[in-house]
Amino acid sequence: xxxxxxxxxxxxxxxxQLISANLLSGDINTSRVVFELPRDESHGDLATNAxxxxxxxxxxxxxxLAALFAAELAKIDxxxxxxxxxxxxxxxxxxxxxxxxxxADILAANLTYGKNDIGxxxxxxxxxxxxxxxxxxxAAHARGAVIGDALAGLMEFCGWKVTREYYINDAGGxxxxxxxxxxxxxxxxxxxxxxxxxAGLYPGLYLKDIGQALATRDGEIYLDKPESDWLGAVRSFAxxxxxQGIKADLLALGIKMDQFSSERALVNSGAVRRAIxxxxxxxHLYQGVLRPPKGKExxxxxxxxxxxxxxxxxxxxxxxxxxxxxxxxxxxxxxVAYHLDKLERTRGPLINIFGADHGGYVxxxxxxxxxLSGVKNMLDIKICxxxxxxxxxxxxxxxxxxxxxxxxxxxxxxxxxxxxxxxxLTRRNDQTLDFDFAKVTEQSRDNPVFYxxxxxxxxxxxxxxxxKDRTIPKTANLNLITDSAELAVVKMLVGWPKLVxxxxxxxxxxxxAFYLVDLASRFHSLWNVGRENPSxxxxxxxxxxxxxxxxxxxxxxxxxxxxGLSVLSIRALxxx
Numbered sequence: 001x002x003x004x005x006x007x008x009x010x011x012x013x014x015x016x017q018l019i020s021a022n023l024l025s026g027d028i029n030t031s032r033v034v035f036e037l038p039r040d041e042s043h044g045d046l047a048t049n050a051x052x053x054x055x056x057x058x059x060x061x062x063x064x065l066a067a068l069f070a071a072e073l074a075k076i077d078x079x080x081x082x083x084x085x086x087x088x089x090x091x092x093x094x095x096x097x098x099x100x101x102x103x104a105d106i107l108a109a110n111l112t113y114g115k116n117d118i119g120x121x122x123x124x125x126x127x128x129x130x131x132x133x134x135x136x137x138x139a140a141h142a143r144g145a146v147i148g149d150a151l152a153g154l155m156e157f158c159g160w161k162v163t164r165e166y167y168i169n170d171a172g173g174x175x176x177x178x179x180x181x182x183x184x185x186x187x188x189x190x191x192x193x194x195x196x197x198x199a200g201l202y203p204g205l206y207l208k209d210i211g212q213a214l215a216t217r218d219g220e221i222y223l224d225k226p227e228s229d230w231l232g233a234v235r236s237f238a239x240x241x242x243x244q245g246i247k248a249d250l251l252a253l254g255i256k257m258d259q260f261s262s263e264r265a266l267v268n269s270g271a272v273r274r275a276i277x278x279x280x281x282x283x284h285l286y287q288g289v290l291r292p293p294k295g296k297e298x299x300x301x302x303x304x305x306x307x308x309x310x311x312x313x314x315x316x317x318x319x320x321x322x323x324x325x326x327x328x329x330x331x332x333x334x335x336v337a338y339h340l341d342k343l344e345r346t347r348g349p350l351i352n353i354f355g356a357d358h359g360g361y362v363x364x365x366x367x368x369x370x371x372l373s374g375v376k377n378m379l380d381i382k383i384c385x386x387x388x389x390x391x392x393x394x395x396x397x398x399x400x401x402x403x404x405x406x407x408x409x410x411x412x413x414x415x416x417x418x419x420x421x422x423x424x425l426t427r428r429n430d431q432t433l434d435f436d437f438a439k440v441t442e443q444s445r446d447n448p449v450f451y452x453x454x455x456x457x458x459x460x461x462x463x464x465x466x467x468k469d470r471t472i473p474k475t476a477n478l479n480l481i482t483d484s485a486e487l488a489v490v491k492m493l494v495g496w497p498k499l500v501x502x503x504x505x506x507x508x509x510x511x512x513a514f515y516l517v518d519l520a521s522r523f524h525s526l527w528n529v530g531r532e533n534p535s536x537x538x539x540x541x542x543x544x545x546x547x548x549x550x551x552x553x554x555x556x557x558x559x560x561x562x563x564g565l566s567v568l569s570i571r572a573l574x575x576x
Contacts, residue, residue, distance in 0.1 A: 051088035062088025119160030123348035150509035179235035185211025314367035422449035455520035
């Protein structure tokens with residue numbers, strides 16, 4: 001039993017005993033009580049919020065309750081002291097053996113340590129990337145791709161049934177622009193001088209290959225024909241070609257989508273009308289005049305009576321129009337239809353990973369999904385802020401091939417998928433990230449992916465050295481692990497399952513990367529302590545018992561680092 005679960009169980013026993021002794025009255029719900037590692041290590045080994053969250057239920061002050069709980073917790077075997085802090089937090093100091101005994105559980109679980117079933121097999125749809133199919137993926141897309149895929153992997157590790165989905169925005173005016181841009185390159189491939197690229201068209205050189213491929217396939221059948229004769233065919237060809245490139249880039253990043261959904265196919269199927277009818281039947285629509293917010297005028301606002309969604313009733317700042325003045329559907333209407341489609345297919349919660357330019361969509365989409373599903377928190381949207389590409393602190397020049405940006409393919413070729421995946425998780429999704437090519441490829445502590453992979457490689461090196469003429473024993477006296485540097489590593493290892501749970505519940509895969517950097521730091525520190533103090537080396541020629549215990553610690557560390565990297569779909573290197 002994990003140490004945190006152990007204390008939670010013991011605490012429930014204490015609650016029951018206090019109620020039986022009439023020291024507490026009524027039903028006490030302990031579901032919000034947590035035992036966790038304190039943020040400040042000087043505050044002890046474990047911290048709990050129990051007095052704070054139970055004070056109201058118990059009808060006592062948090063300080064009085066803290067004193068009562070402290071006296072009872074101090075009776076648990078292995079607890080050295082319990083201190084009351086602040087308004088009623090409790091900090092526990094416990095014997096090291098309560099920590100070190102967990103190493104045996106880690107070794108028994110191997111690469112499944114921390115794996116859980118809190119998802120209970122519930123389906124969840126994670127939509128990410130969903131870049132317009134008008135060109136290759138750029139570096140900013142890589143961040144959303146990595147965060148989405150890492151979150152999907154984390155939730156699978158925690159028992160959810162995950163669908164990774166890409167929404168192809170192939171129904172807007174941007175794909176008609178793509179078709180016209182491709183047609184120009186098609187004419188060029190057939191030997192026609194196209195001159196300078198017309199303003200408003202896509203200038204990227206990637207379209208030359210697509211234009212050539214179209215010319216090779218269809219010859220001159222579209223040449224000198226009116227746009228109406230070729231627009232649809234050229235559009236479909238270009239979208240397919242670009243999506244093939246996008247899929248290849250995603251695979252190079254280690255990402256395999258489960259579902260690609262087409263906006264055009266969805267609209268053509270009548271899904272928008274069906275979604276509107278559902279909202280109408282549920283009483284969420286009305287005819288009215290939408291007033292613009294004070295100080296600004298939204299792009300989709302028109303001073304006329306129109307069909308409006310009661311978004312304000314579901315947490316949005318204003319109600320939202322679903323039809324334009326010409327009777328066509330708004331982009332929002334198509335998005336509503338798509339999310340209804342996802343709800344019906346998934347039959348579970350939805351998660352969207354959006355780019356920085358989609359911040360304005362959050363409230364309206366969460367409102368729409370709440371109305372469609374009848375569940376307030378059915379949709380969670382994560383906004384990924386921008387990525388600044390640098391080289392030694394200087395902005396990176398644009399890709400010659402893409403014309404306006406650095407492509408994902410460029411970055412993969414420069415540093416590799418593992419580096420990209422880890423670095424993209426070294427900041428919260430809502431923070432801007434600097435991606436410096438010089439920094440992410442250097443072998444130093446300043447490079448977090450190197451730092452973590454090197455920790456794993458070091459652990460493997462120690463194991464190889466030990467196993468030259470023996471094997472790591474299956475049992476060891478783990479009470480011999482007593483040094484503070486050793487215990488710092490142990491506590492991090494024991495905290496892994498709880499960290500995994502919290503990261504999955506919060507939909508924050510970056511917590512895994514943060515944890516791995518912290519664990520690597522503690523392991524490297526322990527390594528350095530051994531260099532300075534020979535008695536603290538992992539392998540002691542004259543002390544087999546201590547060596548056995550430390551080798552189990554090293555092996556447990558390698559298991560957890562490898563598992564954490566695996567959750568993020570990053571390789572754990574055995575040698576560097």
